Amino acid sequence: MRLLTREALLSFRRAPLLSTLSITTIAFSLFTLGLFGLVAINLREALRGIEERVEIVAFVLRGTPAETITLATQDIAAFPEVQDVSFVSEAQALERARLELVEFRDAYRDLQANPLPASMEVRMKEGFRQSASVERVAERIRGFAFVDDVRYGRDWVQRLDQLRNVTGLVGLVIGLAFAAVAVVIIGVTIRLTILQRAREISIMRLVGATNWFVRGPFLLEGALKGLLGGFLSLALCYAGFRLFRDTTGGPFAGLVFFRPEHMLVIVVFGVLLGLGGSLVSVGRHLRNV
Amino acid sequence: MIRFSHVYKSYPNGALALKDISFRVGKGEFVFLTGHSGAGKSTILKLLFAEQKPTSGEVRVSGYNVSALRVDEVPKLRRRLGIVFQDFRLLEDRTAGENIAFALEVIGARRDTIAARVTRVLTQVGLSAKSRAYPRELSGGEQQRVAIARALVNDPAILVADEPTGNLDERATRGVFQLLRDINTGGTVVVMATHDLDLVRQTPYRTIELRDGSVVYDTAVDETEATEVS
Structure with missing residues (x-):
């Protein structure tokens, strides 16, 4: 386990720029999803108040x-x-x-x-x-x-409904596009790591390391990047949220931020993104080493 | 320990690397595989450590049937083998000791046993003083000794060596070869591919000569037959 973690962390040192890039892409993907998520959540909160009067x-x-x-x-x-x-x-x-x-x-x-x-x-x-x-x-x-x-109030009920749906959808589409980019970038980073470590990997295999042992560090690396990206995106979302709420004030003073379970979903999604990117890359490139 | 039965190996481009290869290697044997480059020596070694599978025929190594080996069984087979190459395959950013320890770490050996085992094999190959040296600080012969120590650290039943002296000068060659003989004396089967015929002629070991993917000469078989005829 110690070796696994050490190998996974080593890649951050070996390719700091690419690692930062992958973490930032994941963070931006989740930040976009998060922002639209915040709008959708707050719209829902507002609608709930209005709907009670329907x-x-x-x-x-x-x-x-x-x-x-x-x-x-x-x-x-x-x-x-x-x-x-x-x-x-x-x-x-x-x-x-x-x-x-x-x-x-x-x-x-x-x-x-x-x-x-x-x-x-x-x-x-x-x-x-x-x-x-x-x-x-x-x-x-x-x-x-x-x-x-x-x-x-047929019209405005419908319009609010639509607005909420559209917000959710736009957020989802843009967020997923970013997510796809994040997966690709993580895949490229992992591929570079694999190429850098080709010799090490071939030796690991020769002396009888199991397939999962060889893959482990790469998957952990991806998951770690996803985790960091997830936290970073939450920080960005919170900064954006505070900035908006504090500068606009007035009717927006009652805006709400994510609940803990929402934040957990975002971070878990980040980890899954990272893991997905590395799984694809490891599957494709490890075979050729 | 090793049995090849009517083994054929062809590559996707249609080239036939091995044609109807059959031989057995018993416990405690030292076997040379000789022949020109491209004769099939390396292919036989790759089949031995399941880097490749035979196109047809059967390869059995230390109780495993390589022809039908599942992916998750490959590591198990390799843990019973020690593998040495002409180019040493050491990690440049690790010391001699760390290179050997690496082989134990990646198979999940207990940490408290690693240091003792590394010291033991380094002493066995005569490099106990060079544990902290990086590969670039060692001569070719010494690097190959480190590679052999790494191959030995798991107490393999079979040591597979692909041209282990190919990059070494004459003196280093003799040293490494003597080391392999000592290892064999300890009971480990050694299969060594080489095209160094001087080395082969100096020793009484069994030699399997390959040409164009076929066995053209096997001292074990041919000398027995010669004895039987006379």
């Missing part, structure tokens, strides 16, 4: 009997996607408008008749707040004969 408002035709509405309310509340339904009568709607729309208080006070319709407000259960579920429930509510119109 509701469907069904306006009820004037003159609908109270018992019909009560029955319908119970019916809708039984939908699997629905958290609760509340009925807002015409009078309540007017009261609320007077309280909330201060600018129009006078206009509402002078009204002879109440122009506001009664409505049912439907709140969705968590997990059903994406646009598809909301739209499905809205369509079913629209099916009730006494429902005049159904409104819900």
